[in-house]
Amino acid sequence: MNTVSPGEEKPIEGSLLADEFIRELVAVGEVDLLVGVPTLNDAKTVGHVVQAAQIGFAKHFPRERTVLVNADGGSRDGTPEVFMSVAVDAPHRLLASQPLRTMHRVSTRHQGSPGAAAALRTIIAAADLLRAKACAIVSPDLASINPAWIDNLLRPIHKEGFDLVTPLYYRHKFDGLLVSNFLYPLVRAACGQRLREPLATEFAFSGRLAGHLLEQGFWREAEDVSSPEIWITTLALLGDFRVCQSFLGPKVHGAKDARQDLVGTLRRAVGTLFRCLEAQESQWSSKTGSEAVPTFGFPYEVALERVRFNRKRLLQMFRTGVTELGSILQAILAEGTLHEIQEIAKLADDEFLYSDELWVKTIYDFAGAYHRSVINRDHIIQSLVPLYRGRIGSFVLQNHNASSEAIEKAIEGLCEEYERLKAYWLDRWTPNK
Template sequence: MSGLKNDSYDIVVGIPSFNNRSTIKHVVEIASKGLKEYFPKMRSCIVNSDGGSSDGTEGSFYSANSMGLDLLSFKYTGISGKGSAMRSILRLASRLDARAVVFLDSDLRSVEPFWIERLAGPIIDLDASYVAPYYIRHKYDGTITNSICYPLTTSLYGRKVRQPIGGDFGVGREMIDYYMSVPEETWNSDISRFGIDIWMTTSAINEASGKIYQAALGSKIHDVKDPGKQLGNMFKEVVGTLFDLMEKYHRKWEAVSGYETAPVYGDVVGGEAEPLQVDLANMMGKCYDGVRTRLDFSESVLGGEITRKLSTFSKENAMVTDDLWVEVVYRISSAYRRRELRNKLIELLVPVYFARVADFVTRTLEMDQEEAERETERLLERFVNTKEELRKIWEKNTR
């Protein structure tokens, strides 16, 4: 069955994709089971917004057993990237007058039917505006989240959301309308690429009148990536968007102290995280090469003391402590308002991020998941407790 038979639907499950033939069928079938089991009286459909896959993703999508639910696959238009795919789904959901959109990554192997209830339930039953995922992940999976997005977003906006860029979200009508109301030029940026998740979460924290929940989903098993080999471009797009939003919402975050945890919906599910190997030598080598060619620029932005610390790195020893990492993030995020420097600032931050991850990996090699999580929480508290330093640096760069 293909095509949408109704003019309106209560729940739209949206799956962005690009060359995901081997996994998307499974995601569709599990989503169908979840919709049938938990929302049997709701009008529901599953849509795939594809980036021009050449591996037969669309055929795999339509071959899934949807249990009678309507399926629609289409190729999105606009800037190539995940954000454009998700925007197309939101636009369709708006036209269909949907009460909730559930986004699922197309490479998921751990998705379960109850995920649909956890992501849509707070919206349908509790009038939530937004639902972020709450996963169990390997201690080295999600290093962009753990190093900067999670601790900095919590510190800035006072809302503790563990996975602000998790990929699987529930979006209520209020936020569907908001995302569709932003000017067209807003989409001509990294939010049309990998910046979409942090933009959606940060916007919800600052714009939603309804509650924000976290959905207990258990383990996330997907196509994991080595930070030093596969996450450089993603880091630039995600963190560039995060810093851009700091300027937009600076009046709000300047007034925030402390934080509260967004409530978790559903019992926390146990599970085993998928193993992930990290190439430490590669990360430290990339840090050394990336920093040593930018020392003059580093001194102009980060100052002499921090630059001297960075200049002592070697290919065999390039690691950044929590304290140094927080200082660097504060200075670069504050300078990011200078649009002519943005590319150079992010290009400097990427190798420092590699060194920050190298330090974390080295310290936690013998730690289990729970112990490593405590290290991430310590970094969060460091951001929270030194927020006044950020305010001072921000104010100084405003003059």
């Protein structure tokens, strides 16, 4: 096991990686598989993730050369120390075979800002340097990770020749609403492939894709927005890469993630997605329809904790937003869309309906306004927040008693609406064309 003491490292000229980190990687030598764990103050949870990854290696890839890499953003709670020292006791108890090779672990304090982009870039650079055939990224705060995740993420690349594997989670019907109502359908309509989790923090990629990613210019920008995963997904979907998804089961985060910031998440996820669609406009604008991507893994259902919303509050915040932000929305939305939104804002709670068509037009208007920078781009994204609340309020209201299958059907209907209205999107994107 190799250790690198944080703080002593200096980057070599023209390299992303610190000298000491490179020395440690050279000592490890070429590997077949790499699992990267980006961390920042995750000492409480990272141990479980390390154990799952290590057992995953031992159980599913005992003959392969493997390494676990930690890119830390400057934790003050001893995360790198926990990462390096956590022990995997009695692997036989977990039905894992004794690995035939040394299982390496390397930790480094990455260069640049403490965000996810710099950590991810460091891990990708390490994978490229070690000529890893397959590399998986896992969150440091996952409570539900198990050794099978490592197999499900890495095997399609290592054995089946895919370039990108994204996860397929089992979620409560009202969990991941930003993904199901916005990110998934929009990426699907743009890229023409039905990839369910375009903004996953767990994914795997091939050495070929790693090399391609390192050549991209989005990293500098991605450091500011902290959602580089969307860039990676869309680059793979729109480029010459084989993409698939793998079922991982339920996703449960540790305590740190309990209460998410809606405005901040929308700014990061939506802003990044709009920017990356803008950069790759020539590749997606001519695509129509969509096709399924290969899916691996064994889907199963478990009882999940109920997700509760205060619908009344969501709708009240929607109405306040529509009233107070009228002049801003006027600059962003098409006249007809704004009129319809103002009309539904007058409806009573039990009659409230933010229809699929209106929601899709709203998103396309926002994408166009963002592309044309009708006002400050950050303000455009923030103006979407009350409308998103309205849509979610309506979605929850409509599907309160719906089964998981019915929800899937509703999401599929929404996706088809996104695809049907793509011409409207292109019209709003560049109105002069």
